Amino acid sequence: MSFEIREKDLLGRIGKLKTKSGTVETPLLFPVVNPSIQLVTPQRLKDEFGFEAVITNAYILWKRYQNRPIDEGLQKFLNYDGSIMTDSGAYQILVYGNVEVTQKEIVDYQERIGSDIATILDIPTGWHVPKEKAQETVAETLKRAKAFFKLKTHMDMLWVGPVQGGRHLDLVAKSAKAMSKLPFQIHALGSPTEVMESYRYDVLVDMILTAKMNLPLERPLHLFGAGHPHMMALAVALGCDLFDSAAYALYAREGRYMTENGTWRLGEMDYFPCQCPRCAAATPKQVLDMLKQEKEKFLAEHNLHVCVAELKRIKQAIRDGRLWEHVEMRAHTHPALLTALKRVRDYETYIEKSSPTVKQSGLFFFDSVGLARPEITHYRERLGKRFRPPKSSKVLVLVPQTRQKPFHRSEEFKDTRRIINRLDEKNAGLIHVCFYAAPFGIIPLELDEVYPLSQHEVAMPLDSEVKENVADQVAQYVIVSRYETVVLLDDPETWGSSIKRECRRACAKMGVQFDSLRVHAKSTKEFLAALETILKKSLSNKP
């Protein structure tokens, strides 16, 4: 196996990819290296910035340098001793409609120059392409992929099998399924560049996840042309392992300054919002006054520093089990990214199946967007399938969440518990206490300390979707359980009318006795007396 997964969070992973020139760590960004224009030399990319791999275009090498890279060897030709990936000219097919090379020639060329990772000459679908045309690109890519395995002669290279189909998701699925049957080491999602340039990250979510669901998880997935740090976390969370990008250099050429939160034009800046070694030692004015090439170099180096730091943030987030938090934060740098993250909810079942759900760290819950988190989906599913209330229990007492966690140790709950304990033993045994809380829903007292039920922080006040969602969970629980009475300690200040309404409805549906009692910040004597009366009344009918 050339790819070994070390840590996982959501569909993102930290992995080791073995190439003939060395082992590189994923998620990995290959900076695009153009031997004709090099602001930052490949060797500096490795030594100063830590890039363990770069990508260059074999088709351009073939056209401009012919045999030189073959004679010198690619590493020497680029003066770079890390791993080198080559693209095949497929992007040029997308842009110019055609290339002057056959697949046989470019496969052969990549083998002879000694690429570590190489790409077949696939046919990118593009974005605004009618289905029939898209279908053709998928078919032709697959045909070439199959033909490729008869051309290939070297055994020490990793080959990329691109998935096409564009925004036609059925075609993406078909393409991914077919490509995954072939012995590629790596897959790639074909040219989503236009989708990204139009900020249609929501479409990108569909494309990536459709590919991902139909590809073998143990092979790394490359996202072609994705090099802006503000969207990398999302792409990694969806299972992309490899990225390549010329953006750091292209942006620099246009005077654009990348950050993990967005892009500025140099001329608009009074301050550098960055602590990289270049920005820590200069002001925008000083850089504006530089000569063109010096300015471009400054920006390219800054852009690279930003990309490196964001990748490290993403890796640390995977290691911490907090990739969702990281993605959610980045989603609030551009509405298009939040739109995309909202789309992820359509795939929550798939993500839950493939993600770790037990972690060391607590969970930060901000709003309804977070309801798609695998920890939540997982808990709810498990509660529904595996949890049964104690056999003896006849009366469900529903207690609202408190600021303090675990809830059963809160000041607010103490009084309620005292009232229950005051009942004689037999009667107390008939009562089952569950908390209702965002984001998990129903939390039986006996699970209150289980991860992550008391290891999370929730932003308040709750938004409507969250209230309704939890209310649905409560209703669902009442429906599948077999209590004879439900006593709701209602907290309308936090929950509005949602919990009471849904709870009453569920009880009515199931013929369950329903009582509710309003709680206040401090439990009054009246409240406690009323609670005792309600409980005694509920119990008096029980055998």
Added chain:
Amino acid sequence: MSFEIREKDLLGRIGKLKTKSGTVETPLLFPVVNPSIQLVTPQRLKDEFGFEAVITNAYILWKRYQNRPIDEGLQKFLNYDGSIMTDSGAYQILVYGNVEVTQKEIVDYQERIGSDIATILDIPTGWHVPKEKAQETVAETLKRAKAFFKLKTHMDMLWVGPVQGGRHLDLVAKSAKAMSKLPFQIHALGSPTEVMESYRYDVLVDMILTAKMNLPLERPLHLFGAGHPHMMALAVALGCDLFDSAAYALYAREGRYMTENGTWRLGEMDYFPCQCPRCAAATPKQVLDMLKQEKEKFLAEHNLHVCVAELKRIKQAIRDGRLWEHVEMRAHTHPALLTALKRVRDYETYIEKSSPTVKQSGLFFFDSVGLARPEITHYRERLGKRFRPPKSSKVLVLVPQTRQKPFHRSEEFKDTRRIINRLDEKNAGLIHVCFYAAPFGIIPLELDEVYPLSQHEVAMPLDSEVKENVADQVAQYVIVSRYETVVLLDDPETWGSSIKRECRRACAKMGVQFDSLRVHAKSTKEFLAALETILKKSLSNKP
């Protein structure tokens, strides 16, 4: 005037504060300098990190060094040639209950050592303090503040008048009102340290805004003890100009690594999520292996780099008119910060009054949290107060927002416009078109290109609060206007039932004829025919 405001956004501002040692730019962080322990020398703070000012504790100097800082002068004593602020020992009163110095002594001492900015010996309220006790601290602080002006002899120093009251907002207001009548150059919010340590940023919002609303806007406001970069943007947005912090050093001592998104323990890290010059050149493992002092220094320097960069981000955001966006992003690094930002909505009227609402840049709208933005409040208020539909208009046609902006140039609207234009001139003049859109609500066709009505991006799908909020705006508009008929082009895929329900209700209330017609992504022949029929019918009754 010692303080000059250059740029503003929300209640945040970029300003110039003139001290006798030079002019410094706000928002400004004073790193706390302790002459007994200096990991990073004051001069390096200035030269390498760019800190134009530092703060040190006059009470500690007085106790440990007596006359030395007087004899040498404070700048020489600290070996720092920037501006120097001194605290008075008030924090020690909060922690130890008492100090061994009188206000007269410490005022005199600060004058003699030559502080640029100095603090009276106020009595901090603290957090969990009963009202009566809090009342006493406010009264005693005020008494000392008044007494101070009789003690003061130097004219070239800036003096800080702290506002006390803790979480008792009526006391904060009272304290701020009284202090603002005295000729202090700077005000401060007294010791919110415990509030911040408990992550009760929502309480901090109340405290800061209550102080702010009762203080003169032209004096800078200092927030004592606030030095974590993840909350600075919020504090600046609420109108805090000055911060001081020992956190960079205290955290370093405890092996804690600050970032603008939160804090790590060094031992938990596999990657440094940072591009600062220190982190770009080291791994967590290497730093863990360092000697204690070297490690502490590494962390302190990293922490400082992070603070500097965050302040630059905040300043650039003010300059861009995008401070809200910046705060909203940071609010998604911890639920306590989002809880705090949600609290800001209670103050939307005050914020709208004091913030610029016309900007160069577009507006990013993520969810209902953003409804508190002054641009939105401002537009709605102006629409309600100043806008009147053309006198001739009898029929309001309500058209849903489109992806393309300005809405009236969208593909979707073209057909609708064609139908209207097909009516004869007199009849077309009876029709008034308004769009309904998040987040602004009603957008009359004639305002569709006015800032920021077509300069914004909205995350989709909309959340319930936003839908209901816009529906309320639509209803409100129908109620105050005098149309005879309302024709709603209803888009339930985007808006659910909210717009139709509220619109119908408003029409019923006002005795206005109501018609609705469902729109689809592509307007069909049937839709256009139905629209034409409805419009003709509506017009046929009109004179």
